[in-house]
Amino acid sequence: MSSVPPSHVRFLNVLNAIRQLSPAGSLTADEQVMLDLLILQWHEGGRIALSDLMQNNSAGSQSTIYRRLLSLNEKGFVRFGTSLRDKRIRFVEPTDLARHHMQAMDDRLTGLLSPYPTN
Amino acid sequence: MIRPLQHSIYWFLKATVLGAVWAGLFRINAALFKEFAVSDHASWIFLPAALRVLMPLVFRSSGVGGLILGSLFITPPLPGNVVAPLLFAIASGLAPVIGIAICQRIFRLAPDLAGLSAVHLSGLSILCALSNSLCVNFVLFLTHQPSRGALNAVTVFVGDVTGTAMVIYAIAGLLTWTAKMRAS
Numbered sequence: 001m002s003s004v005p006p007s008h009v010r011f012l013n014v015l016n017a018i019r020q021l022s023p024a025g026s027l028t029a030d031e032q033v034m035l036d037l038l039i040l041q042w043h044e045g046g047r048i049a050l051s052d053l054m055q056n057n058s059a060g061s062q063s064t065i066y067r068r069l070l071s072l073n074e075k076g077f078v079r080f081g082t083s084l085r086d087k088r089i090r091f092v093e094p095t096d097l098a099r100h101h102m103q104a105m106d107d108r109l110t111g112l113l114s115p116y117p118t119n
Numbered sequence: 120m121i122r123p124l125q126h127s128i129y130w131f132l133k134a135t136v137l138g139a140v141w142a143g144l145f146r147i148n149a150a151l152f153k154e155f156a157v158s159d160h161a162s163w164i165f166l167p168a169a170l171r172v173l174m175p176l177v178f179r180s181s182g183v184g185g186l187i188l189g190s191l192f193i194t195p196p197l198p199g200n201v202v203a204p205l206l207f208a209i210a211s212g213l214a215p216v217i218g219i220a221i222c223q224r225i226f227r228l229a230p231d232l233a234g235l236s237a238v239h240l241s242g243l244s245i246l247c248a249l250s251n252s253l254c255v256n257f258v259l260f261l262t263h264q265p266s267r268g269a270l271n272a273v274t275v276f277v278g279d280v281t282g283t284a285m286v287i288y289a290i291a292g293l294l295t296w297t298a299k300m301r302a303s
Contacts, residue, residue, distance in 0.1 A: 004179075005231030011177045013232035020237040021291040 027075065034068040035077055039102055042094055050080065050090040077101065130181050137178060137185025141170050142192040148282070158267065160207070160255055161274040168279035169286030172240075172247045175215045176232065187212040203262040210254035217254075218247030240287060248279030 027035065037056075041048045053069070054062045069092060072078045077098045083089035094102075148166040149156070155163040167189075174182030190208035197204075222228060222243050228235065252275040259271070 007178055009231045010179075013235050014173060014177055014240075015290075015294065017232075017235040017237055017240050018287055018291050019294050021240075021288060022295040 031068055031071055035072060038078065038092060047091045047093065050092055053092060133178065133181040134184030134188055137174055137182060138188030138192055141167055141185060141189030144170060145193050157274045158271060160259065161271045162278045163274055163281065165278035165282040166286055168248060168282040171215045171251065172243050172283055175219055183212040183216060186215065206258045206262060210258045214251035214254040215247045217250040218243060221246050244280055244283040248276045251279055252276040
């Protein structure tokens with residue numbers, strides 16, 4: 001193997017670094033699935049307790065779920081809140097970025113489903 | 120015997136194309152932001168500065184060659200004015216080499232740029248802008264051209280950082296948009 005890394009490898013690594021500047025564009029597929037699951041649960045029940053989420057086997061093992069939540073937290077999509085009554089209970093809450101992401105998705109879907117002009 | 124020659128020709132062609140891209144963006148910048156130009160060598164917004172970071176980073180020596188050729192495409196050496204264009208061309212290629220070398224020391228960047236992050240890109244753009252600002256003003260000093268001192272240096276630095284940020288954020292937006300188009 002050549003000791004000089006090929007240009008396309010350096011190019012792809014530079015593109016990955018540039019992608020990090022756009023938070024929505026930098027979500028991995030697993031993070032996107034996790035975020036979609038959270039969006040559904042926020043819609044159904046409001047606040048999501050972290051303990052309830054960790055028991056959701058369909059989303060993966062507890063460590064996997066926690067890792068993805070931490071990643072979403074680092075990228076600014078979720079924050080962890082604490083219950084006022086019991087500080088041991090932590091909630092997963094949407095940030096403004098997550099709300100903006102949901103609104104953007106809604107706008108795109110609305111645009112897709114709007115009736116076409118008739119001739 | 121033939122392989123090194125082919126390699127050299129390929130290197131030169133790559134550098135020429137990169138130089139042409141740099142010169143093209145220089146012309147676009149001059150047309151779009153002529154109000155922001157302080158002198159022939161300083162502007163408050165300088166889009167080609169992004170290529171000064173990205174070309175050597177991705178293409179290494181041919182990227183540096185492209186910057187030198189690009190500078191010569193813009194200001195070719197002519198009878199009666201040979202030294203200044205050559206020095207500016209060399210400075211154009213050398214400045215990012217210095218900036219990238221310092222960043223590689225500070226951030227311990229891998230040769231294939233694995234793990235390169237947005238923070239590293241910010242550091243690279245600032246250090247390349249700083250080294251370019253110093254190199255340009257040094258060449259102005261060597262060639263006895265009026266430099267306006269600190270104003271020129273600050274303008275070049277700010278122009279390079281601003282131009283690099285604009286181009287990189289535009290690329291980030293384009294990448295996000297194309298990803299969303301593919302997903303929908």
